[in-house]
Amino acid sequence: xxxxxxxxxxxxxxxxxxxxxxxxxxxxxxxxxxxxxxxxxxxxxxxxxxxxxxxxxxxxxxxxxxxxxxxxxxxxxxxxxxxxxxxxxxxxxxxxxxxxxxxxxxxxxxxxxxxxxxxxxxxxxxxxxxxxxxxxxxxxxxxxxxxxxxxxxxxxxxxxxxxxxxxxxxxxxxxxxxxxxxxxxxxxxxxxxxxxxxxxxxxxxxxxxxxxxxxxxxxxxxxxxxxxxxxxxxxxxxxxxxxxxxxxxxxxxxxxxxxxxxxxxxxxxxxxxxxxxxxxxxxxxxxxx
Amino acid sequence: xxxxxxxxxxxxxxxxxxxxxxxxxxxxxxxxxxxxxxxxxxxxxxxxxxxxxxxxxxxxxxxxxxxxxxxxxxxxxxxxxxxxxxxxxxxxxxxxxxxxxxxxxxxxxxxxxxxxxxxxxxxxxxxxxxxxxxxxxxxxxxxxxxxxxxxxxxxxxxxxxxxxxxxxxxxxxxxxxxxxxxxxxxxxxxxxxxxxxxxxxxxxxxxxxxxxxxxxxxxxxxxxxxxxxxxxxxxxxxxxxxxxxxxxxxxxxxxxxxxxxxxxxxxxxxxxxxxxxxxxxxxxxxxxx
Numbered sequence: 001x002x003x004x005x006x007x008x009x010x011x012x013x014x015x016x017x018x019x020x021x022x023x024x025x026x027x028x029x030x031x032x033x034x035x036x037x038x039x040x041x042x043x044x045x046x047x048x049x050x051x052x053x054x055x056x057x058x059x060x061x062x063x064x065x066x067x068x069x070x071x072x073x074x075x076x077x078x079x080x081x082x083x084x085x086x087x088x089x090x091x092x093x094x095x096x097x098x099x100x101x102x103x104x105x106x107x108x109x110x111x112x113x114x115x116x117x118x119x120x121x122x123x124x125x126x127x128x129x130x131x132x133x134x135x136x137x138x139x140x141x142x143x144x145x146x147x148x149x150x151x152x153x154x155x156x157x158x159x160x161x162x163x164x165x166x167x168x169x170x171x172x173x174x175x176x177x178x179x180x181x182x183x184x185x186x187x188x189x190x191x192x193x194x195x196x197x198x199x200x201x202x203x204x205x206x207x208x209x210x211x212x213x214x215x216x217x218x219x220x221x222x223x224x225x226x227x228x229x230x231x232x233x234x235x236x237x238x239x240x241x242x243x244x245x246x247x248x249x250x251x252x253x254x255x256x257x258x259x260x261x262x263x264x265x266x267x268x269x270x271x272x273x274x275x276x277x278x279x280x281x282x283x284x285x286x287x288x289x
Numbered sequence: 290x291x292x293x294x295x296x297x298x299x300x301x302x303x304x305x306x307x308x309x310x311x312x313x314x315x316x317x318x319x320x321x322x323x324x325x326x327x328x329x330x331x332x333x334x335x336x337x338x339x340x341x342x343x344x345x346x347x348x349x350x351x352x353x354x355x356x357x358x359x360x361x362x363x364x365x366x367x368x369x370x371x372x373x374x375x376x377x378x379x380x381x382x383x384x385x386x387x388x389x390x391x392x393x394x395x396x397x398x399x400x401x402x403x404x405x406x407x408x409x410x411x412x413x414x415x416x417x418x419x420x421x422x423x424x425x426x427x428x429x430x431x432x433x434x435x436x437x438x439x440x441x442x443x444x445x446x447x448x449x450x451x452x453x454x455x456x457x458x459x460x461x462x463x464x465x466x467x468x469x470x471x472x473x474x475x476x477x478x479x480x481x482x483x484x485x486x487x488x489x490x491x492x493x494x495x496x497x498x499x500x501x502x503x504x505x506x507x508x509x510x511x512x513x514x515x516x517x518x519x520x521x522x523x524x525x526x527x528x529x530x531x532x533x534x535x536x537x538x539x540x541x542x543x544x545x546x547x548x549x550x551x552x553x554x555x556x557x558x559x560x561x562x563x564x565x566x567x568x569x570x571x572x573x574x575x576x577x578x
Contacts, residue, residue, distance in 0.1 A: 126415075157527075157531065159534075162527075162530065164527040164531075166527075166528065166531065167528075192481075192484070194484055194487045194488070194491075195481070195483055195484055195487065197487060198483045198484065198486060198487035198490070198532075198536055199483070201487070201490065201535060201536050202483075202531055202532065202535050202536065204535075205531075205534065205535025205536070206531060206535060238446075238451075238453040238455075239455070239456075241451065242446065242453075242455065242491055242494075242495065243487075243491065245448075245494065246490060246491050246493075246494025246495060247487055247490050247491065247494070247536075
């Protein structure tokens, strides 16, 4: 086992050890270290072009000598730069995002997340869970730092003769009379996105409609066809409209790599606001208005 | 590749070739042949006891010489008997279930389904999809034969300026002014069961509450811990109550192997009716009353 791989394992474990303390100062540093270690580990891989029919997008994959390839990486979003990440960390510390553009913030987060995904894709077999968990901590940390509050993942239910707790995705409670965020975090959703609407519906039902702002964050919806190495995006825009009309209302759906088929959903009525994740940093206050 | 395995492959493909024509006469015979071929294929495996804390249940697994084991098989439900299956097929043909008990019908279906699951578990790696697909055809065939109508898996949506189709699980439409059944079929659900309630909610929203009777059919919720070979059931009864209160109402939840934690849900108010699958054959008419 090469030393970079050991170091990544160790950093990953230390990140997970933070549990729900996602505002912790040290967490940004651990993520920076992990990012750098992943870049070192991935430096030995070749890049191989992938084809795609998606207008305006191009993808590549990292490839091992034995021909195994990583998930698809968006060429215009992947700009590995620990400096750009550190600039974002600094901006969060001072809550001043003027020095950064929406695109720069999205790229900084995408590149960190993707460098870890690529490392796991090429060193393990069929491990979707580890990249998903790291992505949860990464986005959870950014959300927590922006809002200045740690999340919970379990809420009490007191409903007449029923007393239980409801396990949830991260929820961020800004306090009495303030908004609460419901933050499912996924590396991709495909046909499972209905779960997010359903969880939102349960929160609306148990605590009252509008108390939790549903703002899921998703990495991408890409899939690489094995035989042709073509990248497609698995999207269900018509179904999403039915879910938004009939199950619950999500406030925002943030993507690091926004799927082409979901972008127009903000332009037709009733709109579903699908946005690049960088926008969250600018609009966090506005969301609760 | 031994001949039994080839024959199973061939029968499986011919069953899938029926598509949505699940009332087809020939389908019962294909399932009988598949059942017999699986029993031949599995005859060479040893049985190994599994432990469990679940009161009143005991499980075993089939084991290959290399130590690989199948999923957990419920000892009191697994009674391999193509004759018992044929008796059920005859009862369906004549729509006369008096010669059979609820328990006999549940066992007949469980034993056929499980013999195929065991075969796939021990001849492939991590293939959950093939057993799931066969289970869908098996239950779909029994439902279609009982109701005398083929299912659809796509419904038109005409909602003002919105014209699309909604992909669904099997839905059985008994005709104008008659009930329609919404039939998700899964080998296990664990924490994904919320999807079933969410799909029911969309049907209620698009077509009107109460038009579709939600009657999911699930094989089991067992999981075998690798290290200890202990069988546990992954159940979320408190969450199910919140889903039933806040997302939608399911009419029945049928199991072949009813999980211990879900049985009491029919006894507390508001009830969730979790029943052994055999009961469906007796209560099909009553459901729509």
